[in-house]
Amino acid sequence: MSEKQGVLTGFKTFLMRGNVVELAVAVVVGAAFTKIVNTVVEGVINPVVGSIGPKDLEHYQFCLQSPCTFDDKTGAAVDGITIKWGSVLSASLTFLITAAVVYFLMIVPMNKLKERLDAKDAAEAAAAPVEKTELELLTEIRDALLAGRHDGDGPANAAVLAAQRKVSGNGDRPGPEGPSGASGQR
Structure with a gap:
């Protein structure tokens, strides 16, 4: 059939x-x-x-x-x-x-x-408005969380974001630390 x-x-x-x-x-x-x-x-x-x-x-x-x-x-x-x-x-x-x-x-x-x-x-x-993909939205959320975590750090914040993007392949996948980019320590 x-x-x-x-x-x-x-x-x-x-x-x-x-x-x-x-x-x-x-x-x-x-x-x-x-x-x-x-x-x-x-x-x-x-x-x-x-x-x-x-x-x-x-x-x-x-x-x-x-x-x-x-x-x-x-x-x-x-x-x-x-x-x-x-x-x-x-x-x-x-x-x-x-x-x-x-x-x-x-x-x-x-x-x-x-x-x-x-x-x-x-x-x-x-x-028609362009809709963002799930991956783009998750990347923005991760970046916002990292920026909020390191509010007073300035250049350190940029370095963490750059390192996270490098590890995750330009934002395509989360790195080994998970989607938030943190290693679980606060």
Whole structure:
């Protein structure tokens, strides 16, 4: 049962990562824009290119190995080897248009929104008071106790504090005398 829960927890963590969610959004948005992009290529770009030559980019090709003969109805090569560079150009234009639409309509607005939210979070974090850790509080208590014990000593008090900090590793842990820094004698 524990292994199953561990696997499910790991799977949930994997799914909730930002990259996986962003990838899923990209796939959905790309699929949604495919029809629009294909329509723009077929309805706008192909006619513009067709004014120079054939109506469709798919028909642009050249013969690599002679003799090349083409079917008049379909435009397909009957004999010879052809390179269909029009298909490559059409696919490249489709890709560029899709990438531009996704970038300018999805990525740029999302990045601006994320920047605003991050700036707001940073402002809230800067306004929040910083809480001290237990270790810092204990160090302050120890220092106050030592200062109170040696009130009239002045330089001796500073020397005891410096020695205590050195022994305790800059206030990270109490020394061998305990948290108060005294050896038990008064």
